[in-house]
Amino acid sequence: MAAAFKTVEPLEYYRRFLKENCRPDGRELGEFRTTTVNIGSITTADGSALVKLGNTTVICGVKAELAPPAVDSANKGYIVPNVELPSLCAERFRSGPPGEEAQAASQFIADVIENSQMIVKEDLCIANGKLAWVLYCDIICLDYDGNLLDASVFALLAALKNVQLPLVTINEETGLSEVNLKQKNPLIIRKHPVATSFAIFDDTLLIVDPTAEEEDLATGTVTIVTDEEGRLCSVHKPGGSPLTGAKLQDCITRAITRHKEVKKLIDKVIKSITPK
Amino acid sequence: MAVEMEVADGQCRLRPFSCELGLLSRPDGSAAFLQGDTSVLAGLYGPAEAKISKELPDRAALEVLLRPKVGLPGVLERSREQLLRQTCEAVLLGVLHPRTAISLVLQVLSDAGSLLSCCLNAACMALLDAGLPLAALFCGVTYALQPDGAILLDPTARQEQEARAVLTFAIASSDRKVLMATTKGSCSVEEMQQCLAAAQRAASTIFQFYRDSVRRRYSKN
Numbered sequence: 001m002a003a004a005f006k007t008v009e010p011l012e013y014y015r016r017f018l019k020e021n022c023r024p025d026g027r028e029l030g031e032f033r034t035t036t037v038n039i040g041s042i043t044t045a046d047g048s049a050l051v052k053l054g055n056t057t058v059i060c061g062v063k064a065e066l067a068p069p070a071v072d073s074a075n076k077g078y079i080v081p082n083v084e085l086p087s088l089c090a091e092r093f094r095s096g097p098p099g100e101e102a103q104a105a106s107q108f109i110a111d112v113i114e115n116s117q118m119i120v121k122e123d124l125c126i127a128n129g130k131l132a133w134v135l136y137c138d139i140i141c142l143d144y145d146g147n148l149l150d151a152s153v154f155a156l157l158a159a160l161k162n163v164q165l166p167l168v169t170i171n172e173e174t175g176l177s178e179v180n181l182k183q184k185n186p187l188i189i190r191k192h193p194v195a196t197s198f199a200i201f202d203d204t205l206l207i208v209d210p211t212a213e214e215e216d217l218a219t220g221t222v223t224i225v226t227d228e229e230g231r232l233c234s235v236h237k238p239g240g241s242p243l244t245g246a247k248l249q250d251c252i253t254r255a256i257t258r259h260k261e262v263k264k265l266i267d268k269v270i271k272s273i274t275p276k
Numbered sequence: 277m278a279v280e281m282e283v284a285d286g287q288c289r290l291r292p293f294s295c296e297l298g299l300l301s302r303p304d305g306s307a308a309f310l311q312g313d314t315s316v317l318a319g320l321y322g323p324a325e326a327k328i329s330k331e332l333p334d335r336a337a338l339e340v341l342l343r344p345k346v347g348l349p350g351v352l353e354r355s356r357e358q359l360l361r362q363t364c365e366a367v368l369l370g371v372l373h374p375r376t377a378i379s380l381v382l383q384v385l386s387d388a389g390s391l392l393s394c395c396l397n398a399a400c401m402a403l404l405d406a407g408l409p410l411a412a413l414f415c416g417v418t419y420a421l422q423p424d425g426a427i428l429l430d431p432t433a434r435q436e437q438e439a440r441a442v443l444t445f446a447i448a449s450s451d452r453k454v455l456m457a458t459t460k461g462s463c464s465v466e467e468m469q470q471c472l473a474a475a476q477r478a479a480s481t482i483f484q485f486y487r488d489s490v491r492r493r494y495s496k497n
Contacts (some may be wrong), residue, residue, distance in 0.1 A: 100358055107355035115441075115462050220366065222457075231464055235457045239362025239446070242412075242453030245472050252465055 011217050018205055025054075025211065030254065032209045035262070037154065037269050039162045047163030047187075051155040053209065055145035060155035061138050062163050066177065069125060069132040077124020077132035081109040083139045083152055090144035090212065105148060108236060109139065112153055112225050116193040116233035119160065123188050127170050131177055135163070146212040149223050149236075153195040154262060161270055163187040191227040194262045195234075196255035198222045203241040208254065222248070224255035228263060290430045290481065295397075295489040297405045303381075305406025309398035311430060313388035316395050318402035322378035330377060335370035339379040342395065345387060356392060360399055363446045363456045369409040378408070389433040390418040392444045392458070397482070404490060413449040414456075415482040417475040418442065421463050427471055429478055443471045447479035 006013045006024075017024050027033070033054030042048035047062035069076055083105040087095040098106070113119065124133040137159065139152045164184040170177050199210035199218035210218060220240020225233040232252065237243070291312030300306035303319035323336050330337045340361040342353045349357075364380065380402060382395050396416025403410060420431035420439035428435055436442050441461030448455045454472065463471075 100354055103351045103354040104358045107351050110351075111460065115460060117462070220362075227462070231462045232459065232468055233462050235443075235459045235468060237454065237457040238359045239364070239366050239456050241366060242448045242450075242455045244451075244453055245469060245476075248454060248457070248472070249465070249469065252468075 010213075014201070014214070014217055018201060018207070023207065023214070029205070029207045032258070032261075033211075035154070035265060037158050037265060039158050039269055039273055045159075046165065047159045047161075049155050049158030049162060051151050051158060053145075053147055053151045053154075054211065055143055056141075056147055056151050057143040058139060058141050058148070058151040058155045060140075060152070060159040062159045063136040063138070064163065064165055065134045065136065066126070066131055066168065067134045068130060073121075074129035075125045076121040078134040079110075079113055079119060079121065079124075079137065080134065081113060081137040081139065081156065082106050083109060083141070083148075085141050085144065085148075089141040093144070101148075104238075105139075105152060108149060108223075108234070109137075109152055109156060112193050112195070112234055113156075116191045116225065116227055118157070118189055118191045118193055119187065120190055126168050126177070131168065131170065133165065135160075144212060146210045146215045147197050150195045150197050150209065153193060153225065154266075157189075157192060157194070158266055158269070160187055161189055161266065191233075192259075192263055192266070193225050193227050193233045194255075194259040195223055195225045196251070196258045198224075198251050198254075200241045200243065206247065206251065208258075222251055224251050226252070226255050226259050228259065230256050230259075290478065291432075293482075293485050295401055295485070297401060297489060297493045303402075303406075305402045305404070305408070307398050307401035307405050308385075309394055309401055311390055311394045311397070312432065313386055314391055314394045315385040316391070316398040317383045317385055318395075318398040319381045319383075320378065320402040320406045320408075321381075322406075323373040323376035323408075324378075326375060326377035331375050332370075334374055336368070336373040336376045336378050338365055338368060338370065339377065340364065340399070341379065341381045343381065343383045345384045356395070359392070359456055359458060360395060363396065363414060364399055364403065366455055367410050367412050367414055367448065368403065369411055372409050387433065389431050389436050390416075390444075392416060393418040393430070396444075396446050396456075401486070401489070404486070405493075411450070413483060413486060414446045415449075415479050415486070416444060416446050417478050417482070418444045419471040419475060421461070421467055421471070425467075427467075427474060429474065441467070443468065443475075445472060445475045447476055449479075449483050452476040452479055 038050040045061040085102040167180040167183040200220040223236040294310040305320040393416030420428040421441040441463040446456035
């Protein structure tokens, strides 16, 4: 009976639950799904991580290549993020060139990297004007069950924390670069941005970490990215229901709390894989 | 039919605004919006027949196209199109025109800073000019946070470059709520709230400008 009601009146079905301050999957309105992270899942990549937020699964691989820096920023390397939503991850995505959602997510990730200054591009430079690292950060969604942005930002952060770059020196006599694969150094991560998303229901109710179903029924979403000092790296509200400043403040406060939890989790995972 | 204005909001000033409605003959609604030297031309077609693949059974399908001044639209344009589309969808009463398509085309004519807010303003004026049913109006306001902590309304391209953070909001005319927010650079929570409060104040001036532009368009002379 409940299943039939859900099919016919999905929004009303949700409202009945929300009235009781819970959701059909048993969570409270402010409760996140179980978050799991696996670091170094792709052995052939320079850094990788797999993040699961409930059913949502996102994998991020970082590939490092060498290239000459751009002429106008001779002391900077490059970071090239890309988000892919293949047709395997959900029914609504078609194969072929990236759709609007994938492109918007890629731009969002690029903005988060730039805004938070998690990696200073000068750190990626090896020889001024001659050689720099290019980090290709490919984020692929394997299972789309809502809240792609949170999972992607988390996977990116975890993968970057896992990156080990070989030592590269430039031979002064020949002018050629020499790669020392035996000596590897981790990347310097200056800030740890963490994203927290909310869905707005019926213009007033804020629910945290929405599933794909909840995102479809919601009247809007908000994503807040904070760093460890509680500064805002991004406030991303792409249209949807209007919110008051007070509600936005409420989101930010919750995002700061969420940052602490995620940071604790990532520190724990990193500690568990570092050789003693 | 341009209305020129300059407004003061505390110490912050908007650049001279100018708007021309209905200057294109083919679209159902059109508007050219100028904020200082930034200018955007918007044309709106619809509600018209929708392609079967894009048709929505319960409301009108809105499509927003943002064309840059030079070259082809890229990832940045695509993500801005998403912001603009979802902002317009929030105010547009699409349920009154089910199974139709509305397309809004925005052409950037010149970018001299605060481009996204200019696009938002042009989009709203085009919706207004087409006479589509709207639940509220919205306006775009951009603030730049300077390195010394001062906030600057409607920054120029140069001021945006020098700024620590640039925040753009879309404010709805009904009770001044936030429809859209996007930030570039990092700022503290207090700074964001300060900009938001200032944006809500600046919105009143912009809505008054909307009112004047529309009145000018429909006055007899």
